[in-house]
């Protein structure tokens with residue numbers, strides 16, 4: 001299941017409650033997971049795998065994608081990154 005980056009409506013249950021969150025890659029231990037796995041505070045993350053503290057602009061932690069979770073049905077889906085959307089029709 002894929003949603004657009006500006007989509008807030010769940011394609012599964014039609015609830016307007018999609019939450020978008022970045023997928024983070026911790027290069028030190030190679031953990032990849034959604035941002036909420038790293039802690040809910042905006043200023044202090046810690047890696048759930050290696051337990052290291054991660055600063056908000058830490059170079060060892062990169063955003064590798066976007067994901068979305070529905071508050072209504074709990075489904076998770078991939079968010080198409082802006083600018084990399086497959087064009088539905090070709091304009092010439």
Ligand SMILES: [Zn+2]
Pocket residue numbers: 026028029030031047048049050051052
């Ligand atoms: Zn880690």
Ligand SMILES: [Zn+2]
Pocket residue numbers: 010011012013014015070071072073074075
């Ligand atoms: Zn839903």
